[in-house]
Each structure stands twice: as structure tokens, then as C-alpha cells.
Amino acid sequence: MAFAKWIKNPFALFLYKKLLMLLITFIVAATLLFVIPRLMPASPVDMMVARLKTPYGSGTTGSPIPVEVLRKIYIEKFGLNKSIEIQFLDFWKRIFTMDFGVSFFRYPMKVVDLIVSALPWTLVLVVPAPIVGFIIGNWIGSRAAMNSKSKLNNILYYFALYGSVLPYYWFALILVYVFAADLKLFPVYGAYSDKWLGPTLSLEWVSDAIYHWILPFVSLMGVGIGGWATGMRASIESQSQSTYIEYSRKIGFSPDKLRKYMQRNAILPNFTWLPMTLAYLIGQTLLVEIVFGYPGIGTLMYNAAYSSDYPMLEATFVVLMITVLVGNFICDIIYGILDPAIGARYVSNAE
Amino acid sequence: MSAMLSKRLRSTFRAGQGHARLLLKSKKLLVSVVAVVLFTLLGVFGPFFVVDPLEYTGKMYEAPSWAHLLGTDVYGRDIFSQLLYGIRNTMLVGVIAGTIGLLIAIVLGGFSGYVGGLAGESINALANIFLVIPAVPLLIVFSALVKQRSLFLVAIFIAIITSWPGTTRAIRAQVMSLREKEFVNLARITGKKTRQIVFGEIFSNMISYISLQFCGAFASAIITEAGLSLLGLGPTTVVTLGMMLHWAIQSLAQQLGIWWWLVPPGLVLTVLSAALYTISSLIDEVKQD
Numbered sequence: 001m002a003f004a005k006w007i008k009n010p011f012a013l014f015l016y017k018k019l020l021m022l023l024i025t026f027i028v029a030a031t032l033l034f035v036i037p038r039l040m041p042a043s044p045v046d047m048m049v050a051r052l053k054t055p056y057g058s059g060t061t062g063s064p065i066p067v068e069v070l071r072k073i074y075i076e077k078f079g080l081n082k083s084i085e086i087q088f089l090d091f092w093k094r095i096f097t098m099d100f101g102v103s104f105f106r107y108p109m110k111v112v113d114l115i116v117s118a119l120p121w122t123l124v125l126v127v128p129a130p131i132v133g134f135i136i137g138n139w140i141g142s143r144a145a146m147n148s149k150s151k152l153n154n155i156l157y158y159f160a161l162y163g164s165v166l167p168y169y170w171f172a173l174i175l176v177y178v179f180a181a182d183l184k185l186f187p188v189y190g191a192y193s194d195k196w197l198g199p200t201l202s203l204e205w206v207s208d209a210i211y212h213w214i215l216p217f218v219s220l221m222g223v224g225i226g227g228w229a230t231g232m233r234a235s236i237e238s239q240s241q242s243t244y245i246e247y248s249r250k251i252g253f254s255p256d257k258l259r260k261y262m263q264r265n266a267i268l269p270n271f272t273w274l275p276m277t278l279a280y281l282i283g284q285t286l287l288v289e290i291v292f293g294y295p296g297i298g299t300l301m302y303n304a305a306y307s308s309d310y311p312m313l314e315a316t317f318v319v320l321m322i323t324v325l326v327g328n329f330i331c332d333i334i335y336g337i338l339d340p341a342i343g344a345r346y347v348s349n350a351e
Numbered sequence: 352m353s354a355m356l357s358k359r360l361r362s363t364f365r366a367g368q369g370h371a372r373l374l375l376k377s378k379k380l381l382v383s384v385v386a387v388v389l390f391t392l393l394g395v396f397g398p399f400f401v402v403d404p405l406e407y408t409g410k411m412y413e414a415p416s417w418a419h420l421l422g423t424d425v426y427g428r429d430i431f432s433q434l435l436y437g438i439r440n441t442m443l444v445g446v447i448a449g450t451i452g453l454l455i456a457i458v459l460g461g462f463s464g465y466v467g468g469l470a471g472e473s474i475n476a477l478a479n480i481f482l483v484i485p486a487v488p489l490l491i492v493f494s495a496l497v498k499q500r501s502l503f504l505v506a507i508f509i510a511i512i513t514s515w516p517g518t519t520r521a522i523r524a525q526v527m528s529l530r531e532k533e534f535v536n537l538a539r540i541t542g543k544k545t546r547q548i549v550f551g552e553i554f555s556n557m558i559s560y561i562s563l564q565f566c567g568a569f570a571s572a573i574i575t576e577a578g579l580s581l582l583g584l585g586p587t588t589v590v591t592l593g594m595m596l597h598w599a600i601q602s603l604a605q606q607l608g609i610w611w612w613l614v615p616p617g618l619v620l621t622v623l624s625a626a627l628y629t630i631s632s633l634i635d636e637v638k639q640d
Binding site: 021022024025028029032033036037040041042047091135165166167169170172174176177180181184187188275276280281282283284286287290291301302303305308310313316317320321324326328 | 371393446452476477479480482483484485486487488489491492495496497498574577578581582583596599600605606607608610613614617618620621625628
């Protein structure tokens with residue numbers, strides 16, 4: 001009985017529906033990843049073999065193994081000699097077992113190990129950036145909407161607005177140039193100083209890492225603020241014209257109370273945009289990582305693209321896709337909690 | 352027939368006048384249109400007046416001077432000439448990708464909005480799915496598979512991954528709302544063919560809306576191309592604005608403080624995309640016509 005209740009809970013129904021949609025999205029994205037390389041004139045194997053060819057003489061590899069033999073080895077290793085259905089199953093097996101083989105660029109390290117060590121660096125940028133940007137942007141937007149006479153509010157608002165047209169990667173470049181190269185306030189490169197050979201768990205290392213993190217974080221967070229600010233401003237302005245505010249005003253609610261009501265209701269439509277920005281944001285994170293030489297997934301992908309390391313490319317895309325979908329799902333859960341109407345809407349939908 | 356034609360012309364003209372008034376009324380829009388026209392002229396005619404962007408014409412890292420308006424890069428190549436070629440090629444990628452994306456969106460959005468049904472819903476779902484797929488990583492995978500990439504190829508990649516989903520949804524929504532309008536019902540009752548209704552009644556009333564959508568797709572394609580080229584994964588055969596940034600990063604210009612290499616391409620990208628987005632954000636005002 002309790003189980004049946006849990007199944008029919010409108011909030012749970014809402015989440016099932018979202019989860020199903022995200023699952024379909026993942027299947028479509030993964031299928032694209034499988035199909036497109038097979039439609040291209042040059043297969044990943046051709047690329048890798050071409051890379052091994054030396055400029056001297058044709059068909060030699062610099063190693064005693066002739067190209068044709070190498071090609072055969074690669075084709076067998078990737079299972080490209082099997083039928084397309086089996087290849088597709090193999091592809092899904094790789095995704096489920098997270099076993100993408102060995103990286104060519106960082107031979108003989110395993111692709112998964114490299115990703116596991118790089119992913120945290122991407123996550124420390126891409127997780128807080130939208131959250132902090134959302135909070136600051138909404139704060140600026142609601143202040144600009146509520147007391148539009150304040151000069152400071154307007155300055156902040158237009159600063160955010162014009163900042164939002166900057167391409168992330170260029171903003172990052174300008175930040176490095178101004179604050180790191182010119183003013184020498186921040187480090188220009190990397191996630192921690194070279195004197196550390198790798199991450200260690202000391203207070204000194206953590207503060208050093210935070211010091212290196214600030215500029216990349218600001219370049220990702222700063223650009224997004226304007227969008228949230230304009231959204232919040234428009235949302236509050238439409239709230240302030242709604243009948244319930246008009247009524248509350250007429251019966252003499254204090255401006256503070258009105259503001260509280262409006263803010264609560266205005267944040268919801270703005271929040272629906274958040275999951276939609278995640279896919280874009282993760283792409284921009286990759287670019288910002290390159291600008292800062294940050295050792296995350298972006299740098300891995302960049303190196304993989306240059307060294308024709310196809311297993312790595314495949315794996316990084318899958319991991320990024322999962323990251324985006326998890327982010328989307330978390331947004332959906334928060335939205336479901338924030339929106340009191342979801343229960344009612346889903347009950348009425350079910351009928 | 353001719354009376355109808357002249358009536359249509361007159362109403363088009365009146366709409367055009369309305370848009371011209373809008374242009375004059377909004378300073379922001381006027382500035383944006385002027386900026387886009389200016390960059391178009393620079394891109395089309397500028398390259399005829401400058402030296403080859405890949406030729407070594409000066410010393411390494413010369414600061415801006417009359418000989419080199421924006422200085423030189425690490426190989427002594429003229430940055431101003433790179434910038435003009437970059438504007439041309441970047442805008443070309445934007446126009447091609449925007450056009451292809453728009454054509455896909457018109458077909459899919461029009462079908463999905465007018466015919467609807469299961470097929471229409473599936474198209475809409477597919478567009479929603481594509482909006483969640485991170486475009487830049489997927490483009491990286493594609494580009495890495497092709498060693499020699501022409502401008503056209505990169506534009507096609509961008510079009511099929513990023514340019515169509517948002518536009519399809521927008522066009523679908525607009526078609527759905529127009530489908531219920533009285534004049535469309537009238538056309539349906541008088542026995543016009545579906546093709547006539549879709550092109551003659553619906554799309555003919557969406558021309559301004561569609562062209563504003565195009566501006567948005569154009570802007571986003573420019574930014575995407577520059578991001579991809581920044582990684583060195585854009586077109587390999589021509590200079591683009593993103594390629595300039597790629598070279599600058601490779602030579603660590605941001606750490607050496609070579610501002611004349613970093614600022615111009617990014618500034619052009621920012622102004623151009625902001626102008627295009629401003630124009631396309633007027634969709635709401637046009638929709639109310």
C-alpha cells in the first residue's frame with residue numbers, strides 16, 4: 001500500500017518522466033557518437049595510422065612494423081572487422097563498464113584513470129559557476145527592478161548586462177592578461193604551482209589550488225550573471241503588475257512583504273533556464289581550461305584531438321554527457337521542490 | 352488579382368515603414384544594424400586592401416604603428432590583415448551555418464507546427480534532446496576526425512549540431528499560433544491547398560520573425576566557430592577570428608602581454624555577436640505586429 005502511494009506520488013511521477021527524458025537524451029547522444037565517425041571518409045584507425053607514418057618514405061612507421069600490419073592490429077583492437085550490430089553492442093559495453101581501453105597519448109595509462117584524475121578539476125569549475133552566478137545575477141536583477149532609482153543598482157545591472165555578451169574564452173584571456181600577466185595578482189597558468197608534483201592534502205596545497213582556481217572560476221561565473229539579472233528584472237516587473245500584488249498593495253501590505261512575495265515567485269521562471277545553460281556552460285568550461293592550462297577534461301580532450309587518441313575522445317564525451325545530464329536531473333529535483341504547483345499539475349495531468 | 356497584389360505590396364510597405372520607425376526609435380537597434388553592416392563591408396572589401404595575412408612582413412611582436420595598424424604577431428605577420436580576413440571568414444561560417452540551420456528549422460519546425468501529431472511531437476522532442484547535448488565537446492570529436500577542414504565543412508558541422516534545435520522550436524511555436532488565426536482558417540475553408548496555406552499564409556507572415564531568428568543563429572554560430580578554432584579545431588585552410596586567438600594562446604600572448612594580438616579578434620567577436628543578438632531580441636516586438 002505504501003509502495004503504491006510512493007509510486008503515484010506526483011513528485012515522483014514528475015521525476016520519473018524527467019529521468020526517462022534524460023535517458024532518451026543520453027541514448028541519442030551516444031548513438032550520434034557511434035554513428036558519425038562511421039559516416040566520415042576517414043576512420044579513427046586511418047587517422048592513427050596516418051599519424052604514425054614518418055615523413056620519410058611511404059608506409060613506414062619508424063618502428064619495424066609495417067603500416068598495413070598496424071592497421072590490421074588497430075582494426076582488430078577496435079573490433080571494426082566485426083559486423084555493425086556487434087560494434088554497436090561493444091560500444092554500449094564500453095559505456096556500461098567504463099572500460100575505454102588504453103590512451104594513445106599517455107600510453108600505457110588507462111583512459112578511465114586519466115579521466116578520474118581530470119574530472120574533479122572540471123567539476124570544481126563547472127559546479128559552483130552556475131550556482132554562484134545564478135545567486136548574484138538574481139540579486140542584481142531584483143535590486144535593479146525594485147529600486148530602479150538607486151545609481152549603484154543600475155551600474156551593477158548594466159555592468160552585468162554588457163558583461164553577458166562577452167565570449168567566455170575571450171573574457172578568460174583578458175582576465176589572464178590584466179590580472180595575471182600585467183598586475184601579477186594571480187598565477188597565469190595551471191591548477192597549482194609547479195613546485196608541487198601532484199595534489200597533496202596539506203593546507204598549503206589547498207590554498208595554492210584555490211589561488212589558481214579564482215580566475216578561471218570568475219571567467220565562467222562572471223559572464224552568466226547578466227542573463228540571470230535581466231531574467232530576474234523582467235520577471236519581477238511582470239510580478240509587480242499581477243493582480244495578487246495589486247490586491248496586496250491595496251489592502252496595505254508593507255513594501256518589504258510585497259518584495260518577499262515577488263522575489264519568491266519571480267525566481268521560479270528564471271530557474272527553468274538554469275538546466276538549459278548547463279550544456280553550453282560545460283563546452284565553455286573546456287575552452288576556459290585551455291586558456292588557463294587547467295588540467296581538467298578540456299585539456300584531456302584537447303590533447304586527445306591533437307594526438308588522434310580516439311578512445312579518449314569517446315570516453316571524455318560520454319563523461320561530459322553524463323555530467324550534463326546529472327546536472328539537469330539535480331535542477332529538475334530542485335525545481336520540483338521549489339514549485340508547489342507541480343503536485344497539482346501532475347494530478348490534473350493524470351486525469 | 353492585381354488589386355490583391357497591390358494591397359499585399361501596400362501592407363508589406365506599411366510593415367516595412369513600421370520596421371524603419373522601430374529602427375529610428377530604438378538607438379540600440381540602430382547602432383547594432385550599423386555595426387553589422389560595417390563588419391560586413393570590412394569583411395567583403397577589407398581583404399582587397401591589405402597584405403597576405405600569412406606573409407612575414409615585419410619583425411616579431413611589433414607594437415601598432417602606421418606600417419602595421421595592429422602590430423605584428425610572433426612570426427612578424429600583420430595582425431590587421433589577419434583581422435580583416437578573419438572577419439570575412441568568421442562571418443562566412445556564421446552565414447553558412449545560420450542558413451543551413453534555418454533551412455532545417457523551417458522544414459522541421461513548419462512541419463511539426465502545422466501538421467503536428469506524433470511526428471510533430473517527435474521532432475519537437477528531438478530538438479529538445481539536441482539542446483541538452485553539449486555542442487562544443489561533440490564538435491571537438493567531429494573535427495578531430497578530419498585533418499583538413501574547409502570552412503564549409505566546419506559550418507555544416509555547426510549547423511547540424513547547434514544551429515537548428517532552438518530555431519526549430521521557435522518556428523514551430525510561431526507556426527502553431529498562426530495556424531489558429533482566422534485568416535488561415537478562412538484559407539482552409541476556401542479550399543486552398545496545404546502548400547499554399549503554409550507558404551502563402553503562414554510563412555509569408557513570418558518573414559521578419561524568421562530573419563530575426565537567423566540573426567540569433569548567425570551570432571551563435573560565430574561564437575561556436577571561434578571557440579572551436581580557439582582549440583585549433585576550426586577550419587584549417589583559412590584565417591578566422593578564433594584561429595587568431597588560437598595562435599595567440601599558443602604563443603602565450605596573454606602571458607607576455609601582447610594586447611594587440613588578443614584584444615582585436617575578441618572585441619570584433621563580442622561587438623558583432625552582441626549586435627546580432629540585439630537585433631534578434633527584437634523578435635518580441637515584431638511578433639506583436
